[in-house]
Amino acid sequence: MIRELAIDRLSAYLAHECRPENVESVKSYLHELRLVGDEFDRALFEEFMTFTNDLDRDRGERIGAAAPELVALVEEAGFDWSDATRYARPSART
Numbered sequence: 001m002i003r004e005l006a007i008d009r010l011s012a013y014l015a016h017e018c019r020p021e022n023v024e025s026v027k028s029y030l031h032e033l034r035l036v037g038d039e040f041d042r043a044l045f046e047e048f049m050t051f052t053n054d055l056d057r058d059r060g061e062r063i064g065a066a067a068p069e070l071v072a073l074v075e076e077a078g079f080d081w082s083d084a085t086r087y088a089r090p091s092a093r094t
Contacts, residue, residue: 002073007033049082057088 014026064071
């Protein structure tokens, strides 16, 4: 679901408002998103969450505040956003 939404949005962006200097990058993202298909690598997704949480803690940010739609879509797909980190120290602010 999230991948399809990304493909739809990138395709619309490419068709209607993409700046010329971004066209090749957007086409490349679309190609990669379509290439992956319906495969889902849970371990890779967990790595993404951990990496994102490390960056958030380092920067004093939260993905839930920066991209609430993404977190909601992840939860809608049946995954709770983990608070796990690899390198960052736990924070009282989550």
